[in-house]
Amino acid sequence: xxxxxxxxxxxxxxxxxxxxxxxxxxxxxxxxxxxxxxxxxxxxxxxxxxxxxxxxxxxxxxxxxxxxxxxxxxxxxxxxxxxxxxxxxxxxxxxxxxxxxxxxxxxxxxxxxxxxxxxxxxxxxxxxxxxxxxxxxxxxxxxxxxxxxxxxxxxxxxxxxxxxxxxxxxxxxxxxxxxxxxxxxxxxxxxxxxxxxxxxxxxxxxxxxxxxxxxxxxxxxxxxxxxxxxxxxxxxxxxxxxxxxxxxxxxxxxxxxxxxxxxxxxxxxxxxxxxxxxxxxxxxxxxxxxxxxxxxxxxxxxxxxxxxxxxxxxxxxxxxxxxxxxxxxxxxxxxxxxxxxxxxxxx
Numbered sequence: 001x002x003x004x005x006x007x008x009x010x011x012x013x014x015x016x017x018x019x020x021x022x023x024x025x026x027x028x029x030x031x032x033x034x035x036x037x038x039x040x041x042x043x044x045x046x047x048x049x050x051x052x053x054x055x056x057x058x059x060x061x062x063x064x065x066x067x068x069x070x071x072x073x074x075x076x077x078x079x080x081x082x083x084x085x086x087x088x089x090x091x092x093x094x095x096x097x098x099x100x101x102x103x104x105x106x107x108x109x110x111x112x113x114x115x116x117x118x119x120x121x122x123x124x125x126x127x128x129x130x131x132x133x134x135x136x137x138x139x140x141x142x143x144x145x146x147x148x149x150x151x152x153x154x155x156x157x158x159x160x161x162x163x164x165x166x167x168x169x170x171x172x173x174x175x176x177x178x179x180x181x182x183x184x185x186x187x188x189x190x191x192x193x194x195x196x197x198x199x200x201x202x203x204x205x206x207x208x209x210x211x212x213x214x215x216x217x218x219x220x221x222x223x224x225x226x227x228x229x230x231x232x233x234x235x236x237x238x239x240x241x242x243x244x245x246x247x248x249x250x251x252x253x254x255x256x257x258x259x260x261x262x263x264x265x266x267x268x269x270x271x272x273x274x275x276x277x278x279x280x281x282x283x284x285x286x287x288x289x290x291x292x293x294x295x296x297x298x299x300x301x302x303x304x305x306x307x308x309x310x311x312x313x314x315x316x317x318x319x320x321x322x323x324x325x326x327x328x329x330x331x332x333x334x335x336x337x338x339x340x341x342x343x344x345x346x347x
Contacts, residue, residue: 023206023255023256023334023343023344024259024338024344029259029260030189031188031189031192032190033190033192033195033347035192035347036192036262036264036347037192037193037195037196040193040225041225042221042225042226044131044132044226045131046221046223047175047221048136048171048174049096049097049171049173049174050096052133052136052137053137053139054125054130056296056298056299059284060295062089063296066091067087067088067089068087068088068147069085069087069088069143069148069151070088070095071084071085071086072084072086072100081102083099083100083101084097084098084099084172085097085098097171098169098170098171098172099169099172100141100143100167100168101114101117101168102158102165102167103158103166105158107309108309109235110236111235113235113308114235114309115284116238116320117138118138118139118140118168118283119237119238119319119320120135120138120204120210120231120237121133121137121138121139121170121234122279123204123208123280123328126272127203127265127268127269128200128268132200134197134204134230134231135204135232135234136170136171136172136173136230136232137171138169138234139169140166140169140286140294140296140316141166141168142162142164142294143164143167144163144164144291144293145157145163145164145165148164148165152165159288159311159314160314161288161292161313161314162293163292163293164292164294166286166316170232173219173230175222176219176220176221176230177220178215178220179220179229180215182213182253188259188260189259192347193226193227194227195258195260195347196262197226197227197228197229199258199265200265201218201230201231201253202256202258202261203256203265203335205231206254206335207328207332207335208238209237209238209254209327209328209331210231210234211250212233212234212235212236213231213252213253214250217231218231238320238324238327239323239324239327256335256338259345260347261339261344261346261347262346263346266335266346269332269335270336274329277325277329280328281302281319281320281321281322281325282299282301282302283318283319284299284317284318285297285298285299285315286316286317287315288314294314294316302317303317305321305322306322308321
């Protein structure tokens with residue numbers, strides 16, 4: 001059995017701060033380049049079967065079109081029952097290859113938290129351009145029972161009063177492999193392109209307080225000339241109540257490990273106000289249509305800001321709690337302070 005302890009106990013035992021999210025405090029290490037990377041010959045979307053979705057209307061279009069589950073099979077190792085799924089959209093004659101995890105009945109599991117998966121995806125909107133995203137597109141989808149049962153043994157709907165199985169879907173990535181090693185320090189100091197992508201990943205894992213970086217959860221592009229890097233499993237984040245304390249490498253990236261950060265990303269974070277983060281209080285919301293299938297609707301203010309998974313009748317709403325957003329805001333402030341104190345180089 002995996003050993004699990006609270007962040008407070010783990011960080012006391014390790015001699016680190018609560019949450020294990022730390023920043024450098026020593027002198028910065030100089031990189032051997034001055035500028036952010038220039039464009040390469042590699043298509044920035046080479047790893048994306050479909051470009052990221054960033055507007056409610058585009059999410060709703062994917063959800064609202066008639067979608068047929070063409071294929072469903074296991075997605076490999078893991079404890080959350082992830083499946084690789086091909087969604088066919090006849091109206092557009094298009095297909096989406098996605099990874100799906102069933103939403104737990106209580107809406108929020110310790111290692112299967114759809115709201116945190118989606119929040120990690122949407123957090124990067126605050127400081128990255130879409131071509132630099134490090135988390136694949138993520139949102140909710142409700143598979144009609146008749147389609148689900150073509151591929152999986154019958155079971156009750158996720159939400160009483162509906163007629164579908166609620167899943168968290170994430171876009172499948174192309175031309176990627178397990179990042180091994182994730183961090184090559186000498187290459188980071190010499191290669192601006194490599195440093196750009198890895199540093200942006202590190203900002204995301206630090207801000208989200210990421211505690212599940214086991215092998216397979218961080219993927220790198222196979223195109224070494226433009227080594228994009230991605231965090232593909234982001235459920236144990238934002239102050240997770242439990243995590244695997246006995247594998248420190250699984251949460252090492254909840255710290256800032258790299259010695260330099262992109263000026264552009266830090267400048268965008270510096271401009272963020274606490275109120276700007278309120279969009280994370282409701283990252284997605286669904287209500288049943290006349291057939292009982294849950295459909296995406298425009299997010300409302302949180303029904304209960306102290307709960308992450310929220311249920312009203314057969315309607316569902318997901319987001320970060322006020323406390324989680326406050327903690328995120330504090331991490332942003334600490335990052336900016338570390339830069340201003342000269343503990344991190346900018347490029």
